[in-house]
Amino acid sequence: DAKTTQPPSMDCAEGRAANLPCNHSTISGNEYVYWYRQIHSQGPQYIIHGLKNNETNEMASLIITEDRKSSTLILPHATLRDTAVYYCIVRVNYQLIWGAGTKLIIKP
Amino acid sequence: NAGVTQTPKFRVLKTGQSMTLLCAQDMNHEYMYWYRQDPGMGLRLIHYSVGEGTTAKGEVPDGYNVSRLKKQNFLLGLESAAPSQTSVYFCASSPWGPATEAFFGQGTRLTVV
Helix, strand or coil: CCCCECCCEEEEECCCCEEEEEECCCCCCCCEEEEEEECCCCCCEEEEEECCCCEECCCCEEEECCCCCEEEEEECCCCHHHCEEEEEEEEECCEEECCCCEEEEEEC | CCCEEEECCEEEECCCCCEEEEEEECCCCCEEEEEEECCCCCEEEEEEECCCCCCEECCCCCCEEEECCCCCEEEEEECCCCHHHCEEEEEEEECCCCCCCCEECCCEEEEEC
């Protein structure tokens, strides 16, 4: 069973920041949170991951709450090409446990 | 650098037929995975391998077998295909370690009629 809960869909205006929430209240202390996205049923694309500190890379920022029960993925300046399904995933040992994800639609 | 390559990209099988899906990675990764994705759902792990010559069951292993004879290749076999195995299959690989990025192939769309 998935260890994460995400809203099924979200909209965001082009050029604005997209904030995607994720709940992972049962996460264990050594389990990482990963974010991937999938565009048009292509192979999933890695975005970012973190354990307890906030993380930033060229694609996005990941904000993890202090109790680690939830996190937010931030796309700072969303473009139409960011329209995709975004998956928040908890890594358990070797396995990535996937939920249904959030379909993010970027509107012009 | 090809990354993760899956063969074939599309296939139609009749019920009861067998086939093998091939996954090849050129990144010298230790871990390899086979997932299936059904419409509107996330990926579900079928089998995985943590190194050459080793395999293990994931969430939904029934009806599938795998082999990892060479580090760069991970094969997924369907011995007797069933309509319930109609799905998109993704292969992935990642380096050793608890916090490493997985790279995915572009998928194989399999239809069993």
